[in-house]
Amino acid sequence: MRLHQVLTGRHILDQLIDLRRTQWLGRDELEDLQNRKLIQLVEYAYQNVPYYHSLFDQVGFHPSDLKKDKTTFQRIPVLTKEIVRSNQDALQTTEIARQKRMIKVTTSGSTGHPLSFYEDSDFRDRFTAAVQLHLEWAGAELWHKHAYIWGAGFEVKAQQALRTRLIDWEWNRFITNAFLLSDQSLEDFARRVIRERPDVLMGFASSVHNFAHFVRQRPEFEISFKGIITSAEVLLPAVRNYIEETFHCKIFNRYSTRELDGIACECEAHDGLHVSLDCNYVEIIKDGKPAEPGEVGQIIVTNLDNRGMPFIRYQINDEGAWSKSGPCPCGRSSPKMGSVEGRIVDTFLAADGRKVWAGFAGAAYKCLVHPSIRQFQVVQESLDCLTVRIVRDGPVPQENMDQFACAIRRTFGDHVQVCWEFPEEIPVLPSGKHQYAISKLNSKP
Template sequence: MNLISPIRKFYYLKRLQRNQWKGLEELRELQNKKLRKIIKFAYENIPFYHDRFREVGVKPQDIKSKRDLKKLPILTKKEIKENFEDIVNPELDLSEARVVPTSGSTGTPLKVVYDQRGDDFSKAVNLRSHIENGLNFYKKWAIMGDARTVPPQTFFQKFGIFRIQYINLFDDVEKQVQDLKKIQPDVFTGYPSQIELIAEYLNDNNDELNIETVFTTAELLDNISRSKISKNFGSDVIDLFGCIEVNRTAWECEEHMGYHMDIDSVAIEFTKNNKEVSPGEWGDIIYTTLFNYGMPLIRYDVGDRGVPSDEACKCGRGLPLMDKVLGRKGDFIKLKNGKQLSPIPFHLAVKHTKGIEEAKIIQKKKDLIIVKIIGNENYSKKTNSNIRNKVKEICGKNVDVRVHEVDEIRKDSSGKIRMVKSEISET
């Protein structure tokens, strides 16, 4: 049994737990130190970055802090797919690495490679966000996921530490509730859309689950969903943020003042037209990983948007805050006048419309939106006109909104439910 990996994870975790209480300036200096190191490594060892830096006339010594990253081009998903072999560390033995495919819900999946140290560090970052919100070594932990891809038991789990059991995302809600009752977890992590369905089932059947903390991740969590989950589970709801390519990047604490950004593991930029936005403004989220030398991602445009904050959290942690997550670029509605609308108002419009069980809003053109709905027991023909009027109120009178009643709304291949989706170009 390989003992190096679990010991290393524990070591990283303890360092990360100490980091969060450092002052912001000390954390920024730690971030810049790690940034300079991985930039130098990428230039000297990764063919793609060596060529890229030379093309724009940048040398490693030109990148001294996060502010200097704007000297480098943005890295796109397309470039990663086309240059995969040249972005992976040529000295890395892939048989000893962790190769992770993304879900591909917005197109062809891409692969990300983690070296062993990077993978252990990444998992420690994820553990920090859970442990700081109530998880401990001996609590039972249920995770909602694809049962076909459940990983083997780890060294820790064989000794009863982090006893993770999996709830199949693709089972029906009644079966998921039965499994949760059988497991009786202290902590539950999963997609908010599916956890909300479980919460509704509990409410409709006057049933309950005694779970201390519910963690939501991988989808946009709106306030109505949060309230419904919290009420029907009787639990605090902690939202987590990140992506498969980088793993955990930000998370809520018990104060719910925003998302603590893991700046000791990733440099996060919020940009609009390659210029950093001010606190309170939305920007495209650009990641530079600071720990994965198997496949460094430098100025990677993940496709998400968020709003940075300059407030300090009441909890006292030095990790800075992101005010809120606005969703993926592909979830923004683009109008003819150039304006882009966050998916959040559309989520709320659906939640507040009587008679709707499920809905999906699809932008076909800049002046055409299709709303697919599944009605519930309160559905009537008036439901269609109500949702049409609400969507038009958000988009403007010049947008054609058509409502279609359907029997089924399919999830993405990843199991996620994207309530709002734009099918037009993101540019």
């Protein structure tokens, strides 16, 4: 890896060493560091990024305001995915030297709407180092074996495939493709896990759930890890328990998006997710004001590292809350998010106008975590009708279905009809992720 760094001019190790150190800083020091980075970013954006230059002028915000009064930051209007899509050029830096170190990234997005953006090499190094830091939290030291169930790309060209294999070798990891999870690929993956004994498994919550389900069907596969990182999807409590029991270890839930880096991750105390203060500035906004601990609001994130295309006050379309618990026993001082309550697009609506988070009923979903149920998806068709799709390996007890329908009616009203479908498979989104809850009443991107 050192050779790789020299050859490619990357600085992942330096960034990792920095992150390992800053995670133990006291809260005041961390906030000072964050403030400094925030001010530098905003100044840079004003000078070098046309979109922000005209936006700041428009709303009467000047970067020097921030030095005197941090609340002025909220004068900057939020950046939506729509704005990113329609201002691709104006959002990029005009600094020529940095432009040369930028690459275009396209994510298919959790909702299946693609988003393109540019990242510079500083951000890319930081991003990679932050993943490694959280792998270390979960039990995989640098270069120790770890495994992924992830949305791997389809390397059509031999050269790309070779490069991918080289990078996997360099990091000492192996990956199975979450796009293509079949009984055969899960079996191959399970055998490799038993052979190579990776310390940590990382994957989309639904893919890891899928793998756990597979392993439970096959008693000859006795598998354990030091820790598991789930990411990119909401982790339902019932699914968490099922996975932890299957693999005899704890889950370290991680909140990240491709355009922002790792935003927060659970530590060994498993009581909320520590926000990476030196990578992102996170706001939770409720009714236009900063939310109190425990109060669910919109998550707005400013990434502090990607100057190539700065994301300032970016609205991710997720909701969450600050943790109410006191100092963390792990010794890290960064604030914690108590919960990330899911994509706003997954918010269900009740007939009386209530918005219901798609993870509305941990108890209800518990009925859908059963040895015969390989995968499920709940679709709100209308205010009066929900469809539950189940991919099953065997008979699903009527009792589970009745309990689920009962929980749905308790939440949405007695008039709601629950329809059951049993397809052969549920297609994943273009990102390779599985969306377990879809509301057709709520189609905001």
